[in-house]
Amino acid sequence: MRQPGPDHPIAITPHAGRIRVRAGGVTVAETDAALVLTEATYPPVFYIPRADARWEYFVASSRRSHCPYKGEAHYFSLSIDGTERPDAVWSYEAPYPAVAAIRDHLAFYPDRVDAIEAVPDHPST
Numbered sequence: 001m002r003q004p005g006p007d008h009p010i011a012i013t014p015h016a017g018r019i020r021v022r023a024g025g026v027t028v029a030e031t032d033a034a035l036v037l038t039e040a041t042y043p044p045v046f047y048i049p050r051a052d053a054r055w056e057y058f059v060a061s062s063r064r065s066h067c068p069y070k071g072e073a074h075y076f077s078l079s080i081d082g083t084e085r086p087d088a089v090w091s092y093e094a095p096y097p098a099v100a101a102i103r104d105h106l107a108f109y110p111d112r113v114d115a116i117e118a119v120p121d122h123p124s125t
Contacts, residue, residue: 002068004098010039010069012047012101018119019046021108023088024080028113029053035101039069046116047105050091063087070102071095078113088112 004010015034020027031052038044061075076089091106092099110116 004039004069008040008069010037010099012037012099015046015118017121019048020115020117020119021048021113022115022117023057023078023085023113024083025114026057026080027054028057028078028080029106029108030119035105037099037102037107045107047102047107050104050106053106058089059084061087065090067092069096070099076106085112 002008013036015036018030018032019034021029029048029052031048033049033052035047036044037047057078057080058076059079061077063075065073065075067073071092071094073090073092075087076091078085078088087109089106089108092102095102108116
């Protein structure tokens with residue numbers, strides 16, 4: 001395990017607003033409680049609480065990967081109307097202490113879903 005530091009910074013912050021993930025024409029996750037993880041020079045990644053996912057579209061994958069800064073990632077495929085999007089989603093079920101906030105959250109590969117979109121607020125009328 002490596003600790004995030006000046007040569008590999010990681011920050012996790014709450015996202016102010018709603019995030020919706022769409023694939024195959026359906027919303028597979030939507031939340032007002034997303035986290036944004038920024039890591040070194042990588043693009044920011046939204047992490048969505050597992051409770052805000054529509055699990056009927058998720059299929060556990062046997063794929064695993066290891067990040068020296070976050071821990072072991074587990075993957076899920078998305079299955080929508082007979083079409084599978086392999087390993088489109090990942091999750092750190094037991095992340096390292098420095099990134100413990102992403103436990104019980106999911107992240108999506110942008111090129112394996114149709115959209116990860118910030119949903120504009122609609123003021124009450």
